[in-house]
Amino acid sequence: MHSPLFSSFKSGSLLERVEQKLSRFLPHSTLCVGLSGGLDSVVLLHLLATLRHSQLFVLRALHVHHGLSPNADAWAQFAMDCAANLGVKCAVERVSLAPFLKQGTEGAARTARYAAFARQDCDVILLAQHCDDQAETVLLNLLRGSGLRGLAAMPEYRSLNQKMGILRPLLGVARAELAAYAAEQGLIWVEDESNHNPRYDRNFLRNDVFPRLNAVWPSANNTLARVARHVAEADELLLEVACSDFAVCVQDNVFDLSVDFSPLRLRNVLRYWLVQNGLQLDARAFEELIRTAVSSAADAQPVLIWRKSAVRRYRQKLYITLAEIELIEPVMLPWQPEINLKSGCLSWREAEVGIALEILKGADFELRPRVGGECLRLFVGGARKALKQLYQDAGVPPWLRQNIPLVYLNGELAAVPGLGVDAAFCTSGQVVVPYWRPSLGGID
Template sequence: MASSRNSPSEALLRSLRAHVAPGTPVCAGLSGGLDSVVLLHLLATQREAHGFELSALHVHHGLSPNADRWASACEQLCETLRVPLSIERVHVERDSGTGLEAAAREARYGAYARASASVIALAHHLDDQAETVLLQLLRGTGLRGAAGMPEWRALPGTTASLWRPLLSVTRSELESYAKTQGLTWIEDESNASTAFDRNFLRLQVAPLLEGRFPGWKQAISRFSRHAGTSAALLEQAAREEGVDPGSPLAVELLRAQSPEARAHALRTYLEDQGLPMPTEARLAEMTRQLTEAREDARVRIEHGGAALVRHRDTVHVDRGPRGASPWNVPWAGEEEVALGADRGAVRFATATGAGIAERYTHDGTWHFGPRAGGERIRLEAERPTRTLKNLLQETGVPDWERGRLPLLFHGGALVWVPRVGVAAGYRCGAGEPGRVPEWFPGARA
């Protein structure tokens, strides 16, 4: 069958050639609805010719009484197409404060992040894109929000990418393809409820726009591409000014710019850190506090489950809980110890003449724990013990980060502190085998 430039088959092929290299593991998100069924079928028809690995993932939200039936339908489809299927049950927080739709989406994307594939293929189409941009505009979004959903982007917190190859295809074109191919799909009863904003736009507003402005979806899609181009240029300008994804944000950089550029720099930094965009008024208040507070003031701004903190002349993100609650993780000589609860991990390298003397590590009880206050440590044999508080101040560790440091104890003796060092009485001598600890705050063993 000949295919038009806008057909689902042609759209998939164009995007496939642009983004997916042969041999790449691709996992298709499969709800069992029309869009995802068509996407999986299209991918299955191209996997041999293009040479990529294909699997599917069904996220079982447990929100509908028909959820088990949907999972069964996905199993039958994957069996027919000979595509390996994983079904992941997730818990959706009904009282998350962000709404049921947003909570379900967060749970779903969490499942995508755990998938063992380089590419997660999603079936969003032109109608979805138009609805997304309209919703963002109604919420007063900036350029980045007006850009809508990108065809290709990194999946935060992973090495995988999200891929949306059908953004140029309408839902009616997907339905025509499905009927031609004899495909069947399930209907989510919640799609009929106008209690959800997206459904209201789809069921009430979109038909009116279609009757008055044919081609409105394509027009909004063009607008979103222009907005995306402008947003990218602004991001490039922020990078040239010194906003670096891997570094703290310099307060002086904010102070030196116009209010508009200052706001954009902070938005870019928040996005780099994976934090939600604040309202315009909230953003203005953030920049005011960060740039106008006294040099010795402790600035801490709670936002999006984390906090922006100013330490000396830089802005950092603190993701840890306020204050250190008691915890204890034993160490029995392992090369790596996971500390749990987003405290990261400590890894031990072997060395000669450096670190903790190996001969001490086989005796007694070793454990990691937090600061409780009042700890002392002797770093030099000929010098007196020092309070940990003073040492951390001298080392320049921000006060909000000190409670997160994992301290290593041998019995009741403090042996090692990240960024400070090993106690003199436990340190290796020249030529002696040792273990060198290093803390990785974001690591999971």
């Protein structure tokens, strides 16, 4: 048997410890307790109602009515009565799970609940998860094969949106201590009948696995919660490294593989770039990306399709595009200079080309798609070069070339976004700064 060396984070009374967790929000904040009506949140509300006498803050409660259980109305009524007994205003929000049912019942309830939290007019939502919940979450995520983010389990504080956050002031407190407090204060609460349903993985861990673990390792819960804190720190550090590496290797959302990172740092910043673009690749797809897009021959043009997106490599750069790139219509687009003239530049959606204003005045404009065989002379006195050659020289990926509109003035190719303006259309002394930002599927 292992001795419970770190069996408790206790120092000071429960009330003092909760007060200390609140210190960053005091005074003058509006705190809203997520009140399910169960033991944990009833204790939390009671603690806060007690603290309110010595500290300045506005206290509210919110019960989210999921409409799942036949007892849901009774729970909502209980939550309102419980809050009223403590002199706290409690709102009840009915939510619909229908839009989220793909996530399963539990997941849908959770998403709808957090959406309801985010709608509250307060500075912080207080939730009553405790140390045992944290331990269950760590073990559950470990068994599901989560990465660091999952093993870090629940953070004590995180922002929910721009104006409010979620605080879990009881995360270092054992369930048994909350039960003892409730008994001491004569509190009553409701039991969620689903807590005993072994169908739910968490309940199986709570009711069957943890009692056995605790019989051998009495401090297992604290230890697992401590592991979560270590992992959270490591995860935070990786995020910091990813952010600074991102600044070095990503420009205009194009990932430059030529930057010399160790393989692990490359994986870290690559994952970060993908997530920034809303691509949460699963482990298999991520390895596939490393294998094909990162490690294949230099002249290959590998593509990894993920749902509606694609990660494409051209030379040493990775691009995120739509899986199916739609080509612009092969028709001539009429140009409307009075609308599109912007600070001395022609602009069309994301493409901008610097052409002298005096040349633009009175000219006939057209945007045409590339048909092949076009040439451009980029420097006065220089050679005319094929567009294909110029694109290759500039490293413009092939899938984008078809979608870059060519600018014609009076029927002649005058400029190509990203490449430049034909010498015949540049006035002397004018600095031409062609601008083109590759975006999803090209210029769109």
